[in-house]
Amino acid sequence: MAGVDIFVSFLHSMAHSMAVVIMAAYFVTRAAWFGDVLDGRASGKTRAKIMVICGLLGMLGSMAGIHLHGATASTQFLGPMLAGLLAGPLAGLGAGLISGCHRLLIGPAFTIVPTLAAGVLVGVVGGTYQQVVTRRTGQMIGATGATLLAILAEICNTTLVLVFSHSLAKTWALQKSIIMPVFVANVAGTVIFFHFIQSLVNERRIRQQRDQFLAQNHKIEGELSAARDIQMGMVPDMAGGAIDWPGGRLFAILHTAREVGGDFYDFFLDREGKLVFTVGDVSDKGVPAALFMAMTRTLMRGLSEPGQLPHELLARVNQELAESNRTSMFVTLFCGKLDLATGELGFSNAGHNPPLLVRRNGTVDWLRLPPGLVLGAFASSTFLMDKIILGPGDSIVAYTDGVTEAMDPEGGMYSPERLLDTIRARPGASPRELVERLDASVNAFAAGAAQSDDITLLAVQYLGGRAPAWGAVPADGAGEAFVPSGA
Amino acid sequence: MIRQAGLPIVPWRILTASGRIDALTGAETERACHEALRQDPRVALDLREVTYLSSAGLRVLLATLKLAASRNGAFALIAPKEGVREILDMSGFSRIIPIVDDVANLE
Numbered sequence: 048m049a050g051v052d053i054f055v056s057f058l059h060s061m062a063h064s065m066a067v068v069i070m071a072a073y074f075v076t077r078a079a080w081f082g083d084v085l086d087g088r089a090s091g092k093t094r095a096k097i098m099v100i101c102g103l104l105g106m107l108g109s110m111a112g113i114h115l116h117g118a119t120a121s122t123q124f125l126g127p128m129l130a131g132l133l134a135g136p137l138a139g140l141g142a143g144l145i146s147g148c149h150r151l152l153i154g155p156a157f158t159i160v161p162t163l164a165a166g167v168l169v170g171v172v173g174g175t176y177q178q179v180v181t182r183r184t185g186q187m188i189g190a191t192g193a194t195l196l197a198i199l200a201e202i203c204n205t206t207l208v209l210v211f212s213h214s215l216a217k218t219w220a221l222q223k224s225i226i227m228p229v230f231v232a233n234v235a236g237t238v239i240f241f242h243f244i245q246s247l248v249n250e251r252r253i254r255q256q257r258d259q260f261l262a263q264n265h266k267i268e269g270e271l272s273a274a275r276d277i278q279m280g281m282v283p284d285m286a287g288g289a290i291d292w293p294g295g296r297l298f299a300i301l302h303t304a305r306e307v308g309g310d311f312y313d314f315f316l317d318r319e320g321k322l323v324f325t326v327g328d329v330s331d332k333g334v335p336a337a338l339f340m341a342m343t344r345t346l347m348r349g350l351s352e353p354g355q356l357p358h359e360l361l362a363r364v365n366q367e368l369a370e371s372n373r374t375s376m377f378v379t380l381f382c383g384k385l386d387l388a389t390g391e392l393g394f395s396n397a398g399h400n401p402p403l404l405v406r407r408n409g410t411v412d413w414l415r416l417p418p419g420l421v422l423g424a425f426a427s428s429t430f431l432m433d434k435i436i437l438g439p440g441d442s443i444v445a446y447t448d449g450v451t452e453a454m455d456p457e458g459g460m461y462s463p464e465r466l467l468d469t470i471r472a473r474p475g476a477s478p479r480e481l482v483e484r485l486d487a488s489v490n491a492f493a494a495g496a497a498q499s500d501d502i503t504l505l506a507v508q509y510l511g512g513r514a515p516a517w518g519a520v521p522a523d524g525a526g527e528a529f530v531p532s533g534a
Numbered sequence: 535m536i537r538q539a540g541l542p543i544v545p546w547r548i549l550t551a552s553g554r555i556d557a558l559t560g561a562e563t564e565r566a567c568h569e570a571l572r573q574d575p576r577v578a579l580d581l582r583e584v585t586y587l588s589s590a591g592l593r594v595l596l597a598t599l600k601l602a603a604s605r606n607g608a609f610a611l612i613a614p615k616e617g618v619r620e621i622l623d624m625s626g627f628s629r630i631i632p633i634v635d636d637v638a639n640l641e
Contacts, residue, residue: 328589329589330589330590330592330593331557331589331590331593332557332590374593374597375593375596375597375600376593377589377592377593377596379589379625397626398624398625398626398627399624400624401624418626418629419626420625420626420627420629420630421592421625421626421627424596424630425630448589
């Protein structure tokens with residue numbers, strides 16, 4: 048055969064061999080048991096499987112190769128090398144023997160020993176690497192190391208063939224002409240196979256990390272959910288509708304932006320029979336705000352005393368908050384104390400948004416607040432109070448800036464003006480109707496945009512004397528306007 | 535104001551913020567202000583280009599004010615826009631942090 052013909056048919060055979068190697072690599076690396084192989088923990092059965100598969104691979108390589116009187120151009124040694132690297136010296140040895148079987152059939156006789164010897168050598172060397180390195184460190188051999196091994200096998204085989212050959216010159220001439228293509232093919236085959244292995248190793252590692260991450264996430268979600276339950280327990284439940292007392296009625300809503308948040312409302316009758324109500328908004332969001340909210344709400348309840356003025360309560364709460372505050376968090380707060388017998392409302396402010404005063408005759412205005420710094424900033428802060436008299440049917444609507452700063456998809460804000468207008472549209476409504484209408488209005492305005500801040504709305508209405516002369520007002524206040532006699 | 539002859543006039547270090555100061559950008563602002571206070575005792579934050587201040591932003595201002603006080607320094611704000619000014623007024627911050635219209639008015 049002319050030199051060019053040899054080269055071309057060699058290329059053809061190499062392409063064949065490569066195709067087989069690639070296919071084998073794909074299926075082997077994706078087998079279920081391959082994971083154990085990579086970890087160096089393959090069972091005897093798995094190692095036997097690998098020995099056979101790789102042995103056959105080597106045999107196929109030999110069969111697809113070109114053999115010219117002892118000079119061989121094939122990928123026959125890839126099989127035993129892989130067997131050794133993946134499953135140890137015994138597998139490498141076995142695969143070396145299996146892949147040499149083809150050689151047994153086709154001869155020439157003097158090449159049998161070299162082929163078997165080279166195959167067994169590369170299998171055992173690879174297997175030793177596996178035992179010494181892979182089993183200890185889990186590190187699979189890199190493409191470079193594998194390539195060197197492949198080259199070693201070829202050198203060994205070529206050398207032994209020349210040693211055993213009867214006509215050295217002729218054999219050497221043939222071998223010389225195919226050395227380059229053989230190296231190229233073996234290097235390519237090795238690199239490709241180990242590229243598959245590397246990407247598989249990466250895939251496994253990423254999958255492990257992802258599973259770890261998901262498990263952690265799940266745990267955190269569970270804790271947040273539990274925290275939410277605790278926090279919602281601190282806010283009076285309004286599921287049963289508006290709360291009624293003789294002389295007063297209240298309804299409120301709280302929507303947190305996340306599982307836990309920094310907004311809160313609270314109310315209770317103190318021992319004097321006055322209704323103390325609060326709306327507050329802690330700086331920031333999430334878990335830190337929730338912790339600060341819990342502190343504030345508990346202090347407000349714990350430090351409240353009958354006969355105490357609202358600004359005195361704020362000062363005491365502020366002092367406690369400021370003293371245990373390393374991160375400069377604060378809370379804005381509006382606190383009112385309503386005498387349900389007389390309609391006298393004392394109130395104090397700590398940096399909070401001005402509530403709305405809704406008179407029974409329909410006028411709606413901002414409640415003018417005494418100035419006050421947010422709670423928690425400086426222990427020595429002082430606060431002021433003011434007083435107004437509510438008439439029967441008058442209401443106070445308090446809220447947090449999650450309402451006025453609610454955003455629509457275009458980034459426009461709900462704004463205090465819209466809040467005012469929405470109430471003005473139908474002022475003579477019960478607390479529940481007011482709150483629910485405002486809530487719906489904010490929702491409609493946001494038009495699907497994500498809620499970025501906690502939303503709190505609270506409405507408290509003074510009903511006047513204990514035995515109203517002007518007809519009963521429905522207990523849940525649903526949709527009924529307050530109508531005094533003569534109006 | 536009467537300055538005693540011979541005493542050096544301590545200069546103000548001016549930092550300029552822009553855009554929103556909120557939960558996302560607040561950390562960066564806080565870092566810059568605290569870093570500045572480490573080197574200069576008097577730091578002023580120019581708010582001319584700040585469009586919005588969230589409660590997280592207010593917290594940064596409060597933390598900076600406290601840090602300045604602990605170092606016997608000073609912290610001031612320059613020319614907040616109308617909306618930002620409203621936030622500073624409502625929260626009461628405008629009465630604890632000095633606010634000036636112009637750099638020249640810093641004492």
